[in-house]
Amino acid sequence: MHMTIGEFSKLTGISCSALRYYEEKGLIRVGRDGGNRREYSEKDTEWIKFLQKLKNTGMNLGDMKGYSDLRYEGETTVSERLELLEKHRAYVDGQTAKWREYSQNLNAKIELYREMLRRQK
């Protein structure tokens, strides 16, 4: 049922040092066994995977900590969490638009270069 940090690291693909760092930053709360070793559970697996997704969508650790705090508070914070997620989605949508624009700008520049090359020949 419980895993050591090494097992949990292998399972999730997250390095031990990163896992300790996340705990230190308050993203994940972990219990200890008799010998002061971290004990990770199945539930932690899902939680850390969700954190990974937030991270992958460009959320920084500070904001993830805010979300985490709400989650550890329990079910009563669901609507607050929803709000955070919606705010983050606005950010993600902004990024999407930004990159789309970059691509268009680059295309224009590339066309200019192609034109230069055609004239050189």
Added chain:
Amino acid sequence: MHMTIGEFSKLTGISCSALRYYEEKGLIRVGRDGGNRREYSEKDTEWIKFLQKLKNTGMNLGDMKGYSDLRYEGETTVSERLELLEKHRAYVDGQTAKWREYSQNLNAKIELYREMLRRQK
């Protein structure tokens, strides 16, 4: 015709320290006057603006340095530069797709939360 680093900084909106850093990294080559002060020209304005655009599309300084080297080599490198830009566009397109996907994933998660809230009521 020539500008000091302070004037050039104001004109471009890039801090003096950043300008010196860019020169140190080889992104821009700058001449000196009798008193060893940097002299920026009109041409540098366009070049630095182009560099800014590359940076804004997520290109790192190392890659910008590669592009810069080719540019300072002269007209014969235009097709190589074109290649670099096309490679970078592929990267930018990848980023665009990535963010679009993130947005979709987030939407799914948000819908899930909305569903939870509806059931709570």
Added chain:
DNA sequence: TATTGACTTAAAGTACGCTTTAAGAAGTAC
């Protein structure tokens, strides 16, 4: 019992893209 391997902590190191600091030199204003 002795060794091995996985764990513990705190602190320092890393990469990137700068910014800040310190100390000095040179041009400008009066």
Added chain:
DNA sequence: GTACTTCTTAAAGCGTACTTTAAGTCAATA
């Protein structure tokens, strides 16, 4: 000529998200 501003360099500092190192602890195996 002297005060002021802007420039010069090298080196250290910063924020983020970790990684690496050092020194020690604990449990399992030979």
